Amino acid sequence: MQTILAALADGFLWLMGLIGLNTDLMARYGLRFLDGVWVTLQLVGLSVFLGVLLAVPLALARVEGGKALSRAAWTYSYFFRGTPLLAQTFLVYYGAGQFREQLTDIGLWWFFRDAFNCAVFTFTLNTAAYQSEILRGGIQSLPAGQMEAAQALGLSRVLAYRKIILPQALAIGLRPLGNELVLMIKASAIASVITVYDLMGVTRLAFSRSYDMEVYLWAAVLYLLMVEIIRRVWNVLERRLNRHLAVSR
Amino acid sequence: MLNLLELLSFGPNGWGDEILQGALLTIELALVTLPVGIAIGLAVALAKDSSSRVLRAVGDLYTTVFRGLPELLTLFIVYYGGQMLLTRLAGALVEGAHIEVNQFVAGVVALGLVLGAFSSEVLLAAIRAVPKGQKEAAHALGLSGWRTFRLVTFPQLWRVALPGLSNNWMVLLKDTSLVSVIAITDLMRQTSIAVGVTKQPFFFYLVACLIYLVFSGLSSLVFTALENRASRGFKRVGGH
Numbered sequence: 417m418q419t420i421l422a423a424l425a426d427g428f429l430w431l432m433g434l435i436g437l438n439t440d441l442m443a444r445y446g447l448r449f450l451d452g453v454w455v456t457l458q459l460v461g462l463s464v465f466l467g468v469l470l471a472v473p474l475a476l477a478r479v480e481g482g483k484a485l486s487r488a489a490w491t492y493s494y495f496f497r498g499t500p501l502l503a504q505t506f507l508v509y510y511g512a513g514q515f516r517e518q519l520t521d522i523g524l525w526w527f528f529r530d531a532f533n534c535a536v537f538t539f540t541l542n543t544a545a546y547q548s549e550i551l552r553g554g555i556q557s558l559p560a561g562q563m564e565a566a567q568a569l570g571l572s573r574v575l576a577y578r579k580i581i582l583p584q585a586l587a588i589g590l591r592p593l594g595n596e597l598v599l600m601i602k603a604s605a606i607a608s609v610i611t612v613y614d615l616m617g618v619t620r621l622a623f624s625r626s627y628d629m630e631v632y633l634w635a636a637v638l639y640l641l642m643v644e645i646i647r648r649v650w651n652v653l654e655r656r657l658n659r660h661l662a663v664s665r
Numbered sequence: 666m667l668n669l670l671e672l673l674s675f676g677p678n679g680w681g682d683e684i685l686q687g688a689l690l691t692i693e694l695a696l697v698t699l700p701v702g703i704a705i706g707l708a709v710a711l712a713k714d715s716s717s718r719v720l721r722a723v724g725d726l727y728t729t730v731f732r733g734l735p736e737l738l739t740l741f742i743v744y745y746g747g748q749m750l751l752t753r754l755a756g757a758l759v760e761g762a763h764i765e766v767n768q769f770v771a772g773v774v775a776l777g778l779v780l781g782a783f784s785s786e787v788l789l790a791a792i793r794a795v796p797k798g799q800k801e802a803a804h805a806l807g808l809s810g811w812r813t814f815r816l817v818t819f820p821q822l823w824r825v826a827l828p829g830l831s832n833n834w835m836v837l838l839k840d841t842s843l844v845s846v847i848a849i850t851d852l853m854r855q856t857s858i859a860v861g862v863t864k865q866p867f868f869f870y871l872v873a874c875l876i877y878l879v880f881s882g883l884s885s886l887v888f889t890a891l892e893n894r895a896s897r898g899f900k901r902v903g904g905h
Contacts, residue, residue, distance in 0.1 A: 498835075498881045499874040500842035503853060507874065510866035598733075605735035609846060616737060623741075629749055632742050636734055643733040 438630050445622045445631065452618030453638055459532070459604045459614055463539035464547075464597055470540065471547035472582070478552045480573075489548070496545035501603050504542060509534040509610045535607040543600055550592045554585030587658055594650035598643050605639075615639065669868050672859075680859040680869070687855030688876050694841050694851060698773050699834065702780025709785035714792055724785070731782035736775070736840050743775040744768070744847050772844040780837050787829030791822045824895040831888035835881055842877075852876060 425446075433439040477489035496504065512519060512528035519525040527533050558581060566576035586593075608617035619635040622628075675681040712724035731739065748766045755762035795818055803813040845853035856873040860866045 495874070495878065498839075499877045500839040500853070502842045502845070503856075503870055503874050503877065506853075506857070506860075507867065507870040510860060511870060514865070514867050602733070602735040605737040606843075608737070616735060619738075620741070623745070629742075629746050632738065632746065635738055636730075636742070639735060639738065640730065640733045644729075 438628060441622075441626055441628055441630065442634075445618070445626075448613075448618050448622070449615065449634060449638065452613060452615035453642070455532075455612065456601070456604050456614040456616075456642070459535055459539065459607055459612070460597070460600045462536050463543055463604075464600055466536070466540040467543035467547050470544035471551055474544060474548035475551035475555060475585075476577070478548065479555050493545040493548055496542050497549070501538070501542055502606050502609065505535065505538045505606055505610060508538045531607070531610045531612050535604075535610065535612050539600065539604065539607075542603075543596060546596050546599075547593065550589040550596065551582075551585055553592075554588040555581060557588055558584055587661065590654050590657060591650075594646070594654070597650070598646055601639070601642055601646065669865065672863055672865065672868070673872065680855075680863070683855045683859060684852065684869075684872065684876070687850055687852040688880075690850060691838075691841050691852040692880070694769065694772055694776070694844065694849070695834075695838050698776045698780060698837060698841075701773060701777035702833075702837070703784055703788075703830070705777060705781025706784030706788050709781055710788035710792060713785065713789050728782045728785055731778050736779055737843055737846065739779055740772070740775040740843055740847065743778070744771040747771060747774070768844070768847050768849045771847065772841070772849055776837060776840055776844075779840065780833060783836070784830060784833050787826050787833065788822075790829070791826035794825045795821045820895070820898075824892075824899060827888065827892050827895055831885070831892070834884060834888070838880055838884065839877065 429439045429443055429446075432442055474489050474492065477485045478493075479486075481489065508528075509531060512534060516525060519528055528537075562580055562584070563573075563576055566580045567573070571579065604614060605616035607614050608620055611617070613621065615635055615638055619631050622631040671679060673679055673681045673684070675685075709724045709727050712720040713728075715721060715724075744766060748764065751764040751766065752762070755764050799817055799821065800813060803817040808816065841851060842853040845851050845857065848854065850858075852873055856869050860869045863869070
């Protein structure tokens with residue numbers, strides 16, 4: 417197994433040398449770049465997943481909540497959508513350091529001392545705001561008859577949301593949610609500023625040691641690859657999940 | 666609490682004036698980038714709308730690349746890459762020449778490239794929303810090409826493009842914070858300097874966030890006014 421991998425790696429490097437890339441540099445940093453991609457994917461995957469969990473109650477608070485609750489949810493999403501992610505990340509990462517004693521007292525310091533956790537935390541709060549707006553739009557675009565019919569059938573409101581409303585809202589929001597995923601991949605590069613070695617972080621490290629612009633080219637290709645794959649997968653997903661909505665093409 | 670507010674005072678003991686300067690630089694950067702980005706966007710939109718297959722492919726490639734790359738990466742490529750490229754070019758002319766790229770210019774170019782990619786999509790949709798007959802009618806009335814654009818096509822295109830462009834502007838405003846990473850003394854950078862000295866990160870970054878919120882609030886007022894003005898000759902569905 418080891419020898420096969422080594423042979424594959426050699427072959428890859430030979431190929432890269434063939435198109436004029438710096439193979440020495442790639443041999444030294446190539447695996448670190450793959451680690452960086454993995455960290456980026458973890459960062460985005462975790463944040464977007466946790467973001468959905470937060471976005472559903474936020475969207476419901478906007479639609480169903482009383483005055484106070486919907487106002488609060490509105491303020492939340494206004495804040496996170498109106499300020500730069502970089503500022504939010506600094507607020508959490510450096511702000512947590514300031515409250516170290518209090519955080520230790522309530523037993524949360526171990527979480528916030530790690531830059532990766534802070535990045536996931538901030539990105540989750542941020543993407544939840546955007547996702548909740550998408551979901552709210554989806555819910556509000558449904559005709560009132562959907563809920564009325566569900567209730568006429570004796571479904572409770574909770575059950576109606578789970579079985580009737582939310583699935584349709586998700587279907588409507590599928591495309592914007594895919595865009596949000598792509599935006600998160602791009603935005604995750606900000607984590608490198610608070611010392612997370614994601615793809616961008618690894619790239620900056622490699623550049624600061626080698627002063628070879630080529631590493632930025634590798635990063636560009638890897639980011640574009642990730643974004644394109646997500647776009648393609650999402651297109652397939654959308655066609656499959658929304659096939660009942662398809663108009664004759 | 667009072668101590669914290671004192672930190673925001675103007676003058677030698679407070680950071681109010683430094684942060685205000687940073688905020689002004691942020692606005693300046695966004696305002697300078699806007700025409701650059703829209704110009705690029707218009708050029709790319711026209712390329713994508715053209716009958717030449719090559720031009721269309723170039724336009725599509727441009728949008729794919731600059732919409733797909735993280736803004737931070739584009740910024741680094743423009744800043745460091747521009748520096749190396751210009752130094753190499755200058756070195757070919759004068760032995761041992763070294764060129765420093767101005768950070769502000771690098772910021773404008775990088776953000777302009779990104780804005781160009783996003784606004785080209787908006788502008789393309791707007792160009793296609795104006796029916797061909799409008800142009801033909803203007804031509805039949807004897808209007809020149811430029812006057813047709815200024816008096817007939819543009820006002821209609823503008824109305825369709827405004828909501829999308831307003832979105833682009835909001836994103837641009839937030840993206841300007843990234844230039845603080847290459848040491849431009851914008852709002853974000855000045856805030857970080859204040860934090861370094863005062864050790865009050867939570868307070869200062871919160872203040873910075875609130876300033877960004879004020880900017881986007883003001884922008885949306887301006888854009889609502891512009892949109893109302895642009896659609897004054899247009900009756901909305903169920904509208905007023």
